[in-house]
Each structure stands twice: as C-alpha cells, then as structure tokens.
Amino acid sequence: MLKGSIITVLSSEEKDAINIASMLGKRDRTEERVYYRKIGNMVRSILIPGIDSILEVARSLSISSSFYLSMSRFTWIEGELALLAEAANVPGVVLTSDVEMFMKFFKELGISRFVSTEFKEFDVDVVDRGLIFVDRVFNVRGVGVVALGYALTRVAVHDKFIAYPMNREVEVRNIQVLDDDQEEVMPGTRVGLALRNVRLEDVEDMQALVKPGTKFVDSINNFTKFRWSDDAREVHVVFNGIKVMGRLENGEVRLSKELPLVNGRALVINVNAKPRRPRIMGYVDISA
Numbered sequence: 001m002l003k004g005s006i007i008t009v010l011s012s013e014e015k016d017a018i019n020i021a022s023m024l025g026k027r028d029r030t031e032e033r034v035y036y037r038k039i040g041n042m043v044r045s046i047l048i049p050g051i052d053s054i055l056e057v058a059r060s061l062s063i064s065s066s067f068y069l070s071m072s073r074f075t076w077i078e079g080e081l082a083l084l085a086e087a088a089n090v091p092g093v094v095l096t097s098d099v100e101m102f103m104k105f106f107k108e109l110g111i112s113r114f115v116s117t118e119f120k121e122f123d124v125d126v127v128d129r130g131l132i133f134v135d136r137v138f139n140v141r142g143v144g145v146v147a148l149g150y151a152l153t154r155v156a157v158h159d160k161f162i163a164y165p166m167n168r169e170v171e172v173r174n175i176q177v178l179d180d181d182q183e184e185v186m187p188g189t190r191v192g193l194a195l196r197n198v199r200l201e202d203v204e205d206m207q208a209l210v211k212p213g214t215k216f217v218d219s220i221n222n223f224t225k226f227r228w229s230d231d232a233r234e235v236h237v238v239f240n241g242i243k244v245m246g247r248l249e250n251g252e253v254r255l256s257k258e259l260p261l262v263n264g265r266a267l268v269i270n271v272n273a274k275p276r277r278p279r280i281m282g283y284v285d286i287s288a
Contacts, residue, residue, distance in 0.1 A: 004188025005123040011070035067092035126188030130262035133241035156184035161209035216258035
C-alpha cells in the first residue's frame with residue numbers, strides 16, 4: 001500500500017528552491033511547482049510555494065511532514081521563512097554555508113537543531129490527521145467530479161467523506177496516484193479521487209474531505225504568539241491546508257467559518273503586517 005512524504009522547500013532564491021527540489025524528485029509534467037519521486041511504496045511530494053504569497057507558503061507547510069530551508073543570505077525574508085518553518089512544528093533541513101551567522105540570528109528557534117552545511121535526503125511519514133486536503137476540483141468526461149489533493153488520512157475506494165465547507169456527503173469511487181489506480185492509500189499520498197453522488201457546482205469551492213462524524217469548532221484557544229511579531233485583530237488561519245479568517249480576542253481565535261476538529265497545527269498569519277515585519281504571528285495546536 002502506498003504512503004507519502006510531503007516536503008516544502010523554502011528559499012528567497014527561486015533557483016535554490018528548484019535546485020533542492022530537483023535533487024529530491026522530478027518535476028511533474030502537469031504541476032509546475034511540484035516534484036515527485038516514488039521510492040518503493042512511498043511517494044515523495046516536493047512542493048515549492050511562491051514566497052510572494054505568504055498564505056500559500058503557510059498552506060504548503062501546514063500539510064507537510066518536513067521542510068528544506070535554504071539560507072543563502074540573511075534578510076527579513078529569510079527571517080520570515082524561518083519563523084514559518086518554526087511555526088509548522090515539523091522536522092527539516094536548514095541549509096546554510098554560514099552556520100555562525102545563522103546562529104547569530106536564529107539560535108532561539110527550535111529549527112536551529114536542523115542546521116546543515118551539506119544536502120541530505122530526508123523523509124518523514126505523514127501522521128494521520130483525519131482528513132484529505134483538496135486543492136483542485138473539476139469534471140472529467142466519462143468520470144465525473146474529480147478532487148486532487150493530499151490524503152492526510154487513510155483512504156480506500158467506497159469510503160464516504162463530508163465535503164468541507166459545504167457539508168455534502170460524497171463517496172470515493174476511484175483512487176489514482178501518479179496515473180495508477182489504487183484500492184487504498186496511506187497518509188501523505190498525492191491523490192486524484194473520482195467522487196460519486198456529487199455535482200461540480202455543489203463542491204467547486206471544496207477545501208477538504210473529512211470523515212463522517214467529525215466535530216467542528218468555531219474558535220480555538222491557547223494561541224502562542226511569536227515575540228518578534230506585531231499584534232493584530234484580523235488574521236488568517238491556515239490549518240491542514242484549509243484557510244479561514246479569524247479574529248484574535250484575549251488569546252482566543254474566533255473563526256469566521258468552522259474548522260474540522262482534527263489533529264494538526266493552525267498557523268496564524270497577519271497579511272497586513274507593517275513592511276519588513278513578520279506576517280507569521282504564531283500558532284495554535286489542535287487535537288481531536
């Protein structure tokens with residue numbers, strides 16, 4: 001049975017990110033910023049989010065099991081990427097030729113233990129988080145509605161899920177991984193799911209598929225704020241790839257839309273931070 005490793009590559013230099021991704025996998029012919037490599041029964045997915053969109057970087061990290069961070073220079077951009085990697089709470093590799101300079105700026109961060117001057121391959125299994133992150137939904141002639149995403153839980157043909165946020169039950173009719181049919185896959189696998197009992201117009205804004213019986217929450221507590229970030233009231237919350245708006249009130253994040261109560265870490269982002277100030281404010285751990 002196939003399982004997956006999901007890696008986000010972070011760098012302020014596009015060529016560095018592409019170079020790292022190329023050493024880890026091969027570029028997908030249909031997805032410009034995604035690379036893959038199949039190693040035995042594991043499918044490694046390598047994501048290169050564009051750093052122009054802080055929310056897309058956060059989304060990639062929020063579904064990843066590990067990261068690579070290239071520190072070829074030391075600017076406020078690298079500082080923000082370091083805080084994002086820190087907030088994600090997953091292991092990784094921090095590549096730099098100047099360990100002393102990195103420690104000067106970032107020794108307080110937990111990711112400092114991942115510093116390396118040499119490239120090394122690094123995979124981590126994805127822990128079962130109880131949902132499937134969905135990034136695309138479309139119709140295929142003769143097949144019907146297909147959802148592309150990353151299984152962050154075990155998925156089998158005929159399994160039923162609830163489409164989030166529209167609360168519509170669907171059934172998995174077929175599973176494909178790298179164009180091959182599968183009866184069942186483990187967490188971390190990039191999947192294409194043909195869905196039964198649904199029309200595209202009913203689920204075209206779907207962000208996730210959650211298991212029937214999953215509870216939902218409209219607020220999350222125990223927000224941890226980075227001391228380097230400014231205060232804000234209106235924030236974005238990114239959780240297992242899902243993006244919603246929120247409002248900070250006395251250490252609690254009140255959500256504009258309910259989130260599924262599954263395992264993961266929610267990243268709290270202030271897209272309106274002052275120039276050259278970190279937009280990653282902090283995080284909240286959530287468990288079912």
